[in-house]
Amino acid sequence: MPSMVRYEVDELSFELPDGFADESVNILIPTSPTGRNANIVVTREPRTEAPLGQQVVGILTAAGEKVQGLKVLGHREREVGTVPGYEARSHSMTNKVPTYQRQVYLSWYGTLLCFTVSGARAQNAFCDSLIEKLISTLRLKKKA
Numbered sequence: 001m002p003s004m005v006r007y008e009v010d011e012l013s014f015e016l017p018d019g020f021a022d023e024s025v026n027i028l029i030p031t032s033p034t035g036r037n038a039n040i041v042v043t044r045e046p047r048t049e050a051p052l053g054q055q056v057v058g059i060l061t062a063a064g065e066k067v068q069g070l071k072v073l074g075h076r077e078r079e080v081g082t083v084p085g086y087e088a089r090s091h092s093m094t095n096k097v098p099t100y101q102r103q104v105y106l107s108w109y110g111t112l113l114c115f116t117v118s119g120a121r122a123q124n125a126f127c128d129s130l131i132e133k134l135i136s137t138l139r140l141k142k143k144a
Contacts, residue, residue, distance in 0.1 A: 021046045022111060036126045038119035040134065047112045053077060055112060056086045056105050069093045080106045080135055091121060100124040102131045109143050 016022075028040040048055050056075065064070045075088035085106040092099050098121040105114045115138075117131040 036119075036123055038117050038123060038127050038130055040130070041114075041116045041118070043114045043116070045112050045114075047107050047110050052084060052086050052105065052107055052112075056088065059114075060088055060090075067092050078104070080104060080138060081140070083108070083140065094118075100127055102127050104131060104135055108140055 022044045023046075024044050026042040028042075030037050030039075050058070053075075060072050060075065064072065070090055070092040073089040073091060075086065078085050078087050083106050085104055087105070088101075088103045090101045090103075092101070099118055100121045100123065101116055101118040102124075103114055103116045105112060107113075115131060115134060117127045117134070119127045
């Protein structure tokens with residue numbers, strides 16, 4: 001019988017059959033308008049054998065080919081707690097609104113996690129502070 005991987009989310013867990021990859025997405029939106037709105041998105045995809053930075057640059061390059069007007073403002077290595085990570089900042093247009101995104105990537109047990117905070121370009125300082133708060137409170141779970 002094929003081995004199963006335990007898959008957990010806040011509400012439940014189930015046995016994930018072989019041959020499936022976790023590419024789930026969590027989207028968190030503000031519950032009340034504060035004048036400083038930003039969305040938080042957490043994505044997962046399989047980690048490749050390439051160095052972390054190389055995989056992220058590949059993702060950014062592919063996004064630039066798909067998202068009209070995407071401009072990567074910068075990217076660099078960074079630590080997330082004690083885990084090596086990578087971050088990127090970009091501008092784009094979303095529904096004719098100039099937007100700003102700050103992303104932090106990290107590798108965890110064969111999964112590439114990406115935390116993205118996005119909002120209006122005028123809210124870039126708020127987005128930056130929000131992702132730093134998110135990352136500073138991050139507690140990664142060890143696999144059993």
